[in-house]
Amino acid sequence: MTIKPARTRIAPSPTGHMHLGTARTALYDYLLAKKTGGQFILRIEDTDLKRTVPGAEQEIMDGLRWLGLNYDEGPDVGGKFGPYRQTERREIYAQHAKVLVEKGHAYPCFCTPDTLEKTKQEQMKRKENPHYDGTCRVLSPDEAARKIANGEAYIVRFKMPQEGVTVAHDHLRGDISTENKQFNDQVLLKTDGLPTYHLAAMVDDHEMGITHVLRGSEWLGTFPLHVNIVRAFGWHEPIWVHLSVFLKPTGKGKMSKREAADAMKDGYSIFIKDMPALGFTPEGSLNWMALMGWGVAEDDVMSMEEMIERFSVDGLTPSPAAINFQRLDHFNSTHIRLMNADDLASRIKPYFERENLKVDDAILLKMIPLIRERLVTLDDCLAFGSFFFKENVTPLPEDLIAKGLDSKQSAEIAIKSYEILSALSEINHIVAEPPMRAYVEQSALSANQVFGILRAAVTGQKVSPPLFESMEIIGREKVLQRLKNAIEILQR
């Protein structure tokens, strides 16, 4: 059986930071397109001029590229169905609105915002649901034409059926029926000549040949409206897939600004732009977000290729998912461990440079096996490997004192260690460990005590990668110098 290539799209509006929800939808869009040999498209829905924020569009494009979700068509890459920015498609919407008016499915409305607001207030006073009162719906075409000729400002409204039921089919939820009287005659074209989402998205999805519309469940409320618009045009519908929303980690309510700030304090973020600086990898992030709303029974650690291989729209879940940042840590560290040394080296290098450390590439490559399984986020490389690139380290005096010993006894151990190590012509883990172990054996000390002092002296910290392997990378000269320095600190 051959699968029909799917054309999918992510259609964000440039009104703020690109967040997790957008990224996940884009991921599913991408997976579906790639799996079926189709195309994934970026379309910018910038019809609300008041809410558009400068730079937001760029942030979306950067975010998608960072994730590796490269789109086949979009504002900055072009494509046969462009333009891909809705403000540049104004004429297309005007024409389509006109078609709808001519077909009797839409009508010009001359009501001013003021009178609209007034009727709304009155309706609320009467405890009615606020709705458009239909004043202009009943205007004769002649009358409307006269008003337009007179230069009266107008908008275009969709003529929603007032009776009956609309049955809309969602791929994950089945048929959703809603009584038509629940709906307003929604605005299709605004006074500024730009369309609302309802018109623009329907027109573009059709014109761009979109086969599957994946979007957030916040669109479920206007879903019947959209279906009516598409049907009014006489077009066939795409496959509709309404995705679940993300809830805050407690599972109660969705992420708010407040929760986003709290997450940031813990080193997490729901904004894609923050992910690199926090040390998250595209692989880990993608794997994590993929699994919030997509049920994979087993072997849930997946590369992009594996996700494409295994993806199916039918596997998506309709229920809301609480964000779990611990799982992000898990997927991130797992993918880090899966990377080869060269790859990981190039990824952690910027974090050292961010701290103004001069990175020696040979050392960088050598330390990878030592720190790889210790990294949860990429920036953890700082905690585990900064000392490799420092000229000298300054251990805390208390870190140099072994458990159960005083500074004098610790100094003696450091001196003895110095004697043992300086007797070697080279320090590597093969030649350095046996004599040190022998020393531990014949003394009344524990390995923990001796190696603890050595670790603090050489790395400047209590927690580090394996000691002897680390000393090997640091080199004999520096190791001895740091040890000498530690002895001085202890004797002070």
Add this chain to the structure above:
RNA sequence: GCCCCCAUCGUCUAGUGGCCCAGGACGCAUCCCUUUCAAGGAUAAAACCGGGAUUCGAAUUCCCGUGGGGGCACCA
């Protein structure tokens, strides 16, 4: 207030009438390994929201509650 959607371990989920005294993963706990921290190995605790109905048999179908979420703009 009205409308729509959702409901399995703390969390993400598998499960589409018998294979389920419910499987996996995160997290948690214990043990092993161990010079620190990790990683790895082993083990454990942990769920079908409630009530009806259909059926020989229901986590799985239907109804009613309850809880949660979303929507009711010349915003998307």
